[in-house]
Amino acid sequence: MSKVICVVNQKGGVGKTTTAVNLSASLAVTNRRTLLIDLDSQGNATGGLGIDKESVNSKNICGVILGEVKLADTVIEVYPELLNGYLHLCPANHELTGAEIHLIETESREYRLKKVIDEIKAEYDYIFIDAPPSLSLLTINALAAADRVLIPVQCEYYALEGIGQLQTTISLAKQRLNPSLEVEGYLLTMFDSRNNICHSVAEDVRNHFGEKTFDTVISRNVKLAEAPSHGKPLLLYEIKSSGAQNYMKLANEIISRAEVN
Numbered sequence: 001m002s003k004v005i006c007v008v009n010q011k012g013g014v015g016k017t018t019t020a021v022n023l024s025a026s027l028a029v030t031n032r033r034t035l036l037i038d039l040d041s042q043g044n045a046t047g048g049l050g051i052d053k054e055s056v057n058s059k060n061i062c063g064v065i066l067g068e069v070k071l072a073d074t075v076i077e078v079y080p081e082l083l084n085g086y087l088h089l090c091p092a093n094h095e096l097t098g099a100e101i102h103l104i105e106t107e108s109r110e111y112r113l114k115k116v117i118d119e120i121k122a123e124y125d126y127i128f129i130d131a132p133p134s135l136s137l138l139t140i141n142a143l144a145a146a147d148r149v150l151i152p153v154q155c156e157y158y159a160l161e162g163i164g165q166l167q168t169t170i171s172l173a174k175q176r177l178n179p180s181l182e183v184e185g186y187l188l189t190m191f192d193s194r195n196n197i198c199h200s201v202a203e204d205v206r207n208h209f210g211e212k213t214f215d216t217v218i219s220r221n222v223k224l225a226e227a228p229s230h231g232k233p234l235l236l237y238e239i240k241s242s243g244a245q246n247y248m249k250l251a252n253e254i255i256s257r258a259e260v261n
Contacts, residue, residue, distance in 0.1 A: 002121045003258060005184055006146035008131040008139060011162045014154040015189035017044045018224055020130035022243070023150075025078075025233030026251035028087035032125040035075070037061060038092035039113070039138055041099075045130045046091040049078045050231030053093040062095040064116050065141070066102055071116045082236055088124075100137045109137065110177055114145035135169050143173035148184035152218075153205055155191045155198040160208070184257075187250070189218040216250040219243065 007020040017040065024036040038045040039061055043053040056074070063069040071090060078087040103109045117127060131142040143149070149170055153159050174181040186209045192198045206213045218224075221243035227234045234244040 002124050002127060004117060004121070004127045004129070004145060004147045005150050006129045006131050006142045006148070007150045007152065008142065008166070009152055009162075010133055010135050010139070010166055011154075012133040015152045015187075015218060016133065017048065017130050018228075019150070019152050019187060019189065019218070019247075020128050021045050021048045021228075022224075022233050022235070022247040023250055023254070024126070024128050025083065025087055025235055026247045027126050027254070028078075028083045029235060029248070030251060030255065031084070031086055032255075033086055033088075033123065035088045035090065035120075035124045035127045036078075037090045037113075037117075037127065037129045039096070039129050039142055040092060040132045041094055041096035043091065043093045043096075044228065046089065046093065047231065048228035049087075049089055049233065051076060051078075051089065051091050053091070056091040056093060057095065059091075060095060061090050061092045062099045064090065065099055065112045065138075066106075067112075071120055079232075079236060096138070103137055103141075110140050110144050113141040114178075117145050135165070139169075140173065140177070143170060143181060144177040146178070146181060148182055150184045150187060152187045152189045153201075154189050155195075155201045157197055157201070159201045159205065183212055184254070185212050185214045187214050187216070187218065190220045191217045192220045214250060214253055216246060216253050218246045218250070221246075 009016050024034050028034045046053050059074045064071045074090050075088045078089050129142045131139045188202050219242050223238045223241040224243040227237040
């Protein structure tokens, strides 16, 4: 059964897109049919998977949401020779910036993404949505379409700042739009074992969110920062790096949770 997971945090720089890209690739390596939908107008997930953002004009998530093109017609196989065709991408670029203006006047505007995902959901084991770093109409679409929410939390002093607002938004989306929506988990990112603040924040997050906090922690790793500039997920750029191993561990943790549930 397919699971739709929205990776979201309205605070930028917390490892949201890094997580969406590398977790998707890690699940693909385990032979799970995985689709990543880039819902961020910056198109960083698209570029981070080696796709030229300007080459996908008209065939991207913007056109899908506005009903101009079918989702299936925008899907790109990512490194099929290395990932055996298990990772697909629905790309995004700057065209998505104006989508919300058009959506405002659209009937059932909160469900545009859900409608198109439902049409192809059965073809995948996992569908990830890289939501924009804002509480926008596009983010609401992502929450309305998702089964689960994955929230990256950077290990820094202000880590929990803004999480309350995000939780309120998720709660409202659950009440009004998507009763089955649940939090998959809180993911600690950019952890530096030499930094006392990181340990303190990690402890606070675990105390606050309990078992909803993933056991896996994503360490701060220079290779994670380098990989997007090479257009590759980390496991195809430097598989032996701690970052690549962290995301493989996270993928296995998510698979294990799915088997239990």
